[in-house]
Amino acid sequence: MNTIQLKKGAERPFHKGRLNIAEEDLSDAVFLKDGEVVELTDYLGAFIGYAMMSFEQRTHGWILSRDEDVQIDERFIREKIITAIEERTPLYNQEDTDVFRIFNEIGDGIGGLSIDDFNGHLLITYYSAGIYKIRNLVVQVLIETLTPESITEQTRFSIDGRMQIxxxxxxxxxxxxxIVTESGMRFNVNLTAGPMTGLFLDQRETRKALLKNKHSHNEAFLNLFAYSGSFSVAAALSGMSTTSVDMAGRTTALVTENFNVNDLPLDNHHIHIMDTFDYLKYAERQDHQFDTILIDPPSFSRNKKKVFKVGRDYPKLIREAVKILKPGGELILSQNLETFTLNQFKKQIDETMKHMGRGYTLQDVKGLPKDFRTTSGYRNGKYLKIVTIKLAND
Structure with missing residues (x-):
């Protein structure tokens, strides 16, 4: 096993529990191979932990164990996966939900690996070429432990300098x-079509909150960046009329299919294939007003010459959405940029509202569901932030 050293002064956060290793933390990493297990020491040679190198965008490696007596071998990997599954036993005993995450990267002890269960069909995602090297063992453990209907692998890492999914x-x-069931709702999922399955599992609590908060049919819900319309389904089942907006042409079919599988008629439910900002201007011109607006943008997108960056452009989304929100209406604001903390997001929302001179109250704050296990050793793992605010009546 090779030994690598931290630069002088880089050891302090690791002594406090940090698990992710950046390239700039290391004195020399030129000779290392992706997926290689190494011994990490401080600049004096004192043991820090055993780590797996992982040449991906987020990190250069992950600490797997701080126990010097532990062997990082097949048994170690096997026990991590089995333990994660056992800890999620209550999820398998639910009557109204059969879709959830059973392994969440470094939160469950192995960075760069996630496993999702879609009603007995498993999707394994590998985020680096290094972690992909243990694929045979991962598949073997899952077959032995869960006897799944099927297993699909998704690779999301760079090959020859280009990201390939x-x-x-x-x-x-x-x-x-x-067809999967979540909180009694049904959704269509495709595990073979590409990077997105049709359902973002990390937003389960948001959909559940929408579903349980009953409304009258006179109340209107706007779903921006709607994708497959899962939020719209939840809002419709709660009693609201819905409008789903996304610039991807596939959205019409995806939303329609999800409404159909829930036996929801499309009366009073609308789909617009438009750029979000274009729709917000259109809705303002048409004097459309909504009781609830949900905004869940990607971290980055490009539409012709327009570039959207969530950290930079979210205030503009809020400003334009408030123009068509009824007095006393709610904004459900979701943001998933890893490097943007919850406190930063709340501050951004507050400054935007104050700049507009609009009063509001903070209604709710949500993050990742429990099956998306995180750890204090990797703060950026808590990437999802959902803040609900209520507009003042004045």
């Missing part, structure tokens, strides 16, 4: 359309 069937037969 590919879904590959491994075992069993994953149908083109899998």
């Amino acid at each position: 590919e879904n590959t069937p491994v075992t069993g037969n994953a149908p083109e359309r899998i």
Whole structure:
């Protein structure tokens, strides 16, 4: 096993529990291989932990154990996966939900690896070429432990300098359309079509809150960056009329299919294939007003010459949305940029509202559901922030 050293002065955060290793933390990493397990020491040679190198965008490696007597071998990997599954046993006993995450990267002890269960069909995602090297062991453990209907692998890492995302069937037969149940709602999922399955599992609590908060049919819900319309389904089942907006042409079919599988008629529900900012201007011109507006943008997107960056452009989204929000209406604001903390997001919201001279009250704050296990050793793992505010009546 190779030994690598931290630069002088870089050891302090690791002594406090940090798990992610940046390239600039290391004195020399030129000779290392992606996926290699190494011994990490401080600049004096004192043991810090055993780490797996992982040449991905977020990190250069992950500490797997701080126990000098532990062996990082197949047994270690196997126990991490089995332990994660056992800790999620209550999820398998739910009557109204059969879709959830069963392994969440460094939160469950192995950075760069996630595993999701879609009603018995598993999706394994590898975020580096290094972690992909243990794929055979991961698949073997899952077959032995869960006997799944099917397993699909998704690779999300750079090859020859270019990010490549590919879904590959491994075992069993994953149908083109899998119907999953979450909080009694049903959604269509496709594990073979590309990087997105049709349902973002980390937003479960947001959908549940929408579903449980009952409304009258006279109340209107606007879903911006709607994708497959899962939020719209929850809002519709709660009693609201809905409008779903996304610039991707596939959205019409995805939203319609999700409404159909929930036996929801499309009366009083609308879909617009438009740029979000264009729709907000259109809605203002048409004097449309909404009781609830949900904003869940990507971290980055490009539409022709327009570039959207969530950290920079979120205030503009809020300003334009408030123009079509009824007095006393709610904004559900979601942000998933890892490097942007909850406190930064709340401050950004507050400064935007104050600059507009609009009063509001903070209604709710949510983060990742429990199956997306995180750890204090990797603060950026708590990437999801959902803040709900209520506009003042004046």
